[in-house]
Amino acid sequence: MMRAWFLPLLFTGCGSLVAAVRAVDGAVGTAVAVWLVFALLAVAHSPLVFPRPVGAVEARELGAVDGRPIVYWRAGCKYCLRLRFRLGRDAHRLHWVDIWRDPAGAAAVRAVNGGDETVPTVVVAGKPYVNPDPRWVRDRL
Missing domain, CATH: 3.40.30.10 (Glutaredoxin)
Known part of the structure; x- marks a missing residue:
């Protein structure tokens, strides 16, 4: 069961990390956009679709x-x-x-x-x- 969620969790974690770095650099808009892209990838690769x-x-x-x-x-x-x-x-x-x-x-x-x-x-x-x-x-x- 956990194996099916590994890739979506990886996308979410990586997206959060990249977005946090962008937000700390002051590019909040870019951070939100990056996080949304990674979140969409996570959903697309999850069993939810x-x-x-x-x-x-x-x-x-x-x-x-x-x-x-x-x-x-x-x-x-x-x-x-x-x-x-x-x-x-x-x-x-x-x-x-x-x-x-x-x-x-x-x-x-x-x-x-x-x-x-x-x-x-x-x-x-x-x-x-x-x-x-x-x-x-x-x-x-």
């Missing part, structure tokens, strides 16, 4: 019932962020499994990626696709 994650077992059960794809992801992954942002409002139509929160999800990803935790891994109709193009995923919805 993704729909509520479900467990791998629950996602497989729900996917079997409703036919929606399953996305295995982790916080801080730039390819996961790209997929999430490019899907826009359609992101809620998928089942999202955070592999850092769910050991079964991590095991499922390792099983289809030769032991690697390569994300995003999207499972459509039982077939896994590693880092697919967001337009392709949207077409499968």
